[in-house]
Amino acid sequence: MADPLIGVRRVGIAGLGRYVPEKILSNADLEKFVDTSDEWIVQRTGIKERRIAAKDQYTSTLAVAAAQQALDDAGMKGEEIELVICATVTGDQPFPATACRVGMEIGAKNAGGFDLAAACSGFVFATQVASNMIASGQYSKILVCGAEILSRILDYKDRNTCVLFGDGAGAAIFTTLDIAQRGEYLGGSISMKGGAEDVLAQPGGGSRHPASLDSIEQRLHFMKMGGTKVFRFAVRVFAGLVRDVIEKYGKDEIGVIIPHQVNQRIIESAMDQAGLPMDMVFCNINKYGNTSAASVAIALREAYDAGRLEKGKLVVMPAFGAGMSWGHTLLRW
Numbered sequence: 627m628a629d630p631l632i633g634v635r636r637v638g639i640a641g642l643g644r645y646v647p648e649k650i651l652s653n654a655d656l657e658k659f660v661d662t663s664d665e666w667i668v669q670r671t672g673i674k675e676r677r678i679a680a681k682d683q684y685t686s687t688l689a690v691a692a693a694q695q696a697l698d699d700a701g702m703k704g705e706e707i708e709l710v711i712c713a714t715v716t717g718d719q720p721f722p723a724t725a726c727r728v729g730m731e732i733g734a735k736n737a738g739g740f741d742l743a744a745a746c747s748g749f750v751f752a753t754q755v756a757s758n759m760i761a762s763g764q765y766s767k768i769l770v771c772g773a774e775i776l777s778r779i780l781d782y783k784d785r786n787t788c789v790l791f792g793d794g795a796g797a798a799i800f801t802t803l804d805i806a807q808r809g810e811y812l813g814g815s816i817s818m819k820g821g822a823e824d825v826l827a828q829p830g831g832g833s834r835h836p837a838s839l840d841s842i843e844q845r846l847h848f849m850k851m852g853g854t855k856v857f858r859f860a861v862r863v864f865a866g867l868v869r870d871v872i873e874k875y876g877k878d879e880i881g882v883i884i885p886h887q888v889n890q891r892i893i894e895s896a897m898d899q900a901g902l903p904m905d906m907v908f909c910n911i912n913k914y915g916n917t918s919a920a921s922v923a924i925a926l927r928e929a930y931d932a933g934r935l936e937k938g939k940l941v942v943m944p945a946f947g948a949g950m951s952w953g954h955t956l957l958r959w
């Protein structure tokens with residue numbers, strides 16, 4: 627784990643936002659498409675419902691709504707933002723970056739921007755990129771979004787995947803700690819192990835399997851997943867990341883753990899392995915399912931609204947996903 631930043635600018639969070647589409651897809655609704663049941667889904671995952679974007683909403687639409695709430699929370703205007711980072715694997719299109727449209731729609735006239743593709747780890751990785759760019763002095767106000775419309779890449783004939791995921795967006799504004807006055811960035815980690823395209827991926831549409839009649843017939847543009855492998859990996863890395871924080875800071879310093887909202891059973895198993903009680907975790911998986919890069923961002927804003935971010939205590943955000951990739955961001959609220 628990286629040391630707290632020393633001899634550079636201290637960084638904090640000035641504003642948080644989240645947005646989820648209005649349409650709810652319940653487990654009972656899914657029973658109409660695939661051979662599944664509310665009982666199976668709740669027992670195996672803890673998910674009761676998820677949100678689905680409307681036809682005229684794009685990933686940028688969701689990100690802009692979350693970003694607007696984060697700007698209001700920070701008391702900032704879009705034009706003050708200097709850089710937009712949008713973590714997503716379901717951008718408006720492969721290019722240009724979704725960040726470009728987000729920046730334009732919030733009025734960030736002078737900002738730079740780019741997308742960051744690290745699947746479910748995306749927001750947690752992007753928060754570290756943003757924090758270090760502010761710590762270095764290169765930028766002072768960065769908008770980080772985690773936004774996904776996973777429903778557009780889900781195969782609603784595949785019960786192994788379609789029940790697990792949903793749509794949504796979250797956003798955070800990073801700035802220097804003297805302005806933000808809360809959410810000090812203490813460090814984090816970014817890890818990966820390649821070669822897992824058969825474990826969790828959207829195989830079609832890139833240079834490996836460009837779009838063709840064949841790729842469509844083989845349904846390669848939909849998400850594919852080997853659930854059991856992901857389950858074991860997620861429990862192991864999540865528990866390991868939390869144990870590292872405990873070793874360095876002590877259990878009592880932790881105020882709340884806001885993990886990637888992947889599956890209630892994965893979260894419970896990892897907390898058990900880390901030797902921590904479930905009441906230290908913030909969970910909203912029952913309402914939204916897994917929203918990939920948006921999940922930690924949405925949960926962070928909801929934990930804030932629920933009064934779960936305790937002044938002076940650590941906020942631990944572990945995430946993991948396709949790649950395989952995993953890492954965490956550590957804040958002191």
Ligand SMILES: CC(C)(COP(=O)(O)OP(=O)(O)OC[C@H]1O[C@@H](n2cnc3c(N)ncnc32)[C@H](O)[C@@H]1OP(=O)(O)O)[C@@H](O)C(=O)NCCC(=O)NCCS
Nearest residue numbers: 661662663666670746785786789853854856857888889947
């Ligand atoms: C997918 C997952 C919920 C399956 O749970 P599980 O306890 O491993 O499931 P089991 O092994 O007991 O059961 C698998 C069986 O359930 C079936 N099944 C899968 N999805 C189902 C569904 N939605 N409804 C009913 N049955 C389903 C499978 O076809 C399989 O049937 P079979 O044994 O006849 O082949 C679990 O592996 C998981 O959550 N993995 C992580 C996935 C994830 O979160 N990915 C994103 C990571 S970022």
